[in-house]
Amino acid sequence: MRVSAAAVPSLAAAALMLAAGAAPAFADGHAAPVQAQATIINLQGEEIGTASLRQGPTGVLLHIRVSGLTPGAHGFHLHSHGACDPEEGFTTAKGHIGLIEGGHGLLNPDGPEAGDLPNLFVGADGIGEMEAFNTLVSLVEGPHNLLDEDGSTFVIHENPDDHMSQPIGGSGPRVACGLIEAAQ
Numbered sequence: 160m161r162v163s164a165a166a167v168p169s170l171a172a173a174a175l176m177l178a179a180g181a182a183p184a185f186a187d188g189h190a191a192p193v194q195a196q197a198t199i200i201n202l203q204g205e206e207i208g209t210a211s212l213r214q215g216p217t218g219v220l221l222h223i224r225v226s227g228l229t230p231g232a233h234g235f236h237l238h239s240h241g242a243c244d245p246e247e248g249f250t251t252a253k254g255h256i257g258l259i260e261g262g263h264g265l266l267n268p269d270g271p272e273a274g275d276l277p278n279l280f281v282g283a284d285g286i287g288e289m290e291a292f293n294t295l296v297s298l299v300e301g302p303h304n305l306l307d308e309d310g311s312t313f314v315i316h317e318n319p320d321d322h323m324s325q326p327i328g329g330s331g332p333r334v335a336c337g338l339i340e341a342a343q
């Protein structure tokens with residue numbers, strides 16, 4: 160069968176929408192963006208939440224919702240290696256994406272590192288939820304691609320990130336981790 164040129168764009172858009180599965184539909188017909196997802200686990204290896212990531216024209220929009228954490232602010236970063244091992248205290252996730260010697264922190268004149276994010280705030284009920292936008296990482300080809308060969312992770316730390324102190328803003332031990340994977 161011969162497909163006319165005019166039909167190709169709509170077929171491509173339909174294929175993208177199918178590939179995106181449960182992606183939110185856009186009322187004006189825009190195709191679904193490239194997406195990724197993560198399941199967040201704690202130091203006992205239990206699932207405590209999920210995260211989603213969507214590629215925009217200038218960066219990645221991410222959303223996370225977790226439960227069972229201690230109330231208050233928690234340092235929250237994108238780490239450079241796709242491995243979440245609770246037995247290792249999540250150290251297998253390695254350092255921040257785009258590590259800069261002396262450059263950690265959203266307020267740091269020598270930074271920030273690409274993986275730096277605002278703190279995740281957890282309520283008295285143990286639930287934390289946020290949406291954030293990071294212009295220094297990507298889900299597609301280019302610098303700091305979260306879906307590159309060695310993967311990447313979300314890491315939640317025990318304490319707040321002061322966005323300045325080296326090397327992790329004083330945010331302390333790692334309490335949760337999520338492996339970032341391309342969304343089907």
Ligand SMILES: [Cu+2]
Nearest residue numbers: 235236314327
């Ligand atoms: Cu971190």
